[in-house]
Amino acid sequence: MTASVLDMSMSLDGFVAGPNARPDNGLGDGGERLHEWLFAGAGEEGGARAAIRRLPGVNGQVARELMATGAVVAGRGTFEPAGGWGGDHHGGVPIFILARDPAGLGEWPLVTYVDDVAAAMAAAKQAAAGRDVLVHGAGTAQLALAAGVLDEIELHLVPVLLGAGRRLFEDLPPRQVELELTRVLAGEGGITHLHYRVQS
Amino acid sequence: MTASVLDMSMSLDGFVAGPNARPDNGLGDGGERLHEWLFAGAGEEGGARAAIRRLPGVNGQVARELMATGAVVAGRGTFEPAGGWGGDHHGGVPIFILARDPAGLGEWPLVTYVDDVAAAMAAAKQAAAGRDVLVHGAGTAQLALAAGVLDEIELHLVPVLLGAGRRLFEDLPPRQVELELTRVLAGEGGITHLHYRVQS
16 A cells, blocks of 8 residues: 655754755754754765665665655655755655645746645555655645654654754644554664554 | 653543642642542552552652652752652652752752752663662653753653643754653553654
């Protein structure tokens, strides 16, 4: 069964970006701290994706699972600061970007712009060819949770308090959503990888 | 070495109480979900403290560590809704309550009211006789972090999204505080017990 899996690195105080996040400062001030574990070797040969493929240990295992997903759903706020990942997030899988007005976002063969989160998720699941769908971004997470189209959550809990920035879980409908913890992995550098299934 | 250890049960979205928390609704609406793991057997003989002593497994181990601390520091917002724990939080250890104006909070032999978080922590460490100091409450946590007098954090991460309520980490100084993860325990019921040392 194809699942939609939100994948985010989050500080212990709940932030996924530092303050002053903008298109030209996508992770916000100090936000790169949250992704250090993933891009540990990114300065070396072959760039970021090669570095992820080489990442050792538990962090490497988790990173490679993400790179084995069959489609990507993300918001404009994730896509744009990342330069659209050069049109290829990983392995040439289809990318669905939530955007009400995609003018100026560029045209890329793998990228489809969609204006509704449920439609984006349905299209991505179809396109993922039996693999999971990687979901990225706080805004997309909030919309997907509210619409009931998020199946699982994989959080990389980073041992830092940012004190300010963009929260992952904000402006959710004020109702209790039960989760089932399906895996806890203690990664290198004090990163805790938590995997949950959304129950209700 | 005596350490001050913040101990809180927190939802995955960062709340330590549900919405509408008040002195007569201390955990807020639905907030009791966060403490289910600790009070699993509290309806049975001997009340809450006896139930905690009987709690099996990993959750029981963690709960008994908390009950082995040598002093308690908490805020009025924690103390008052709990009825001052009947004047004895656990094992007759000294209790230090942060309150600018303690009028109306009652007099209890084990309870001292203090108006400054650093003074409260210093007095509690002195009184703890070589054991750790248990720190409780979001407001106290925020003050202690800002004053640099919080040594460790033990979080019980509960597999639920509350969507609204009182956040543990809010109104912190907007600066990055590094933590050292010293233990991860997978408890019963999907509770993840995370222990951190505050670095800076």
